[in-house]
Every structure is written in C-alpha cells, then in structure tokens.
Amino acid sequence: MILDNLMSRARTSIAKRRQYNRLIAEIDSFSSRDLADMRADRSEMLYQVHKQIYG
Template sequence: MIFDNFVSRARTSIAKRKQYNRLVAEIDSFSSRDLADMRADRSEMLYQIHKQIYG
C-alpha cells in the first residue's frame, strides 16, 4: 500500500515534469518577434505554466 502510493506519486510527478518541460521548450522556441506579435511576455508565460501545472 505504501509502495503503491509512492509509485503513484512518482508517476504523477514525472508526468507533470514532462508536460512542464514540453511547454517550456515550446515557449523558448518563440522568437522575440513571435512574442511581440502575440503581445506576450516570455517570463509571464513561463510563470503561468508553472502555476498551472504545479499550483
């Protein structure tokens, strides 16, 4: 039971990290021009995805 709980939490953590890394890579791929066209701020986007995934 304890081991199952540990494995479940580890899988959840790995899935969150994988999703976070994918989104960070996507945001990092935007050029400054792309961000200007979207009227977006890279650091704000990174903050928001961190908040969305990790709470």
C-alpha cells in the first residue's frame, strides 16, 4: 500500500515535470517579436505556467 502510494506520487510528479518542461520550451521558443505581437510578457507566462502546473 505504501509502495503503491509512493509510486503513484512519483508518476504524478514526473508527469507534471514533463508537462512543465514542454510548456517552458514552447514559451522559450517565442521570439521577442512573437511576444510583442501577442502582447505577452515572458516572465508572466512562465509564472502562470508554474502556477497552473504546481498550484
């Protein structure tokens, strides 16, 4: 039971980290021009991604 819980938490953590890394890579791929066109701030986007994934 304890091992199952530990494995489940590890899988969840890995999935969250994978999703986080994928979104960070996507944000990093935007050029300054792309961000200006979207009227977006890179640091705010990074903050929102972290907040969305990890709460």
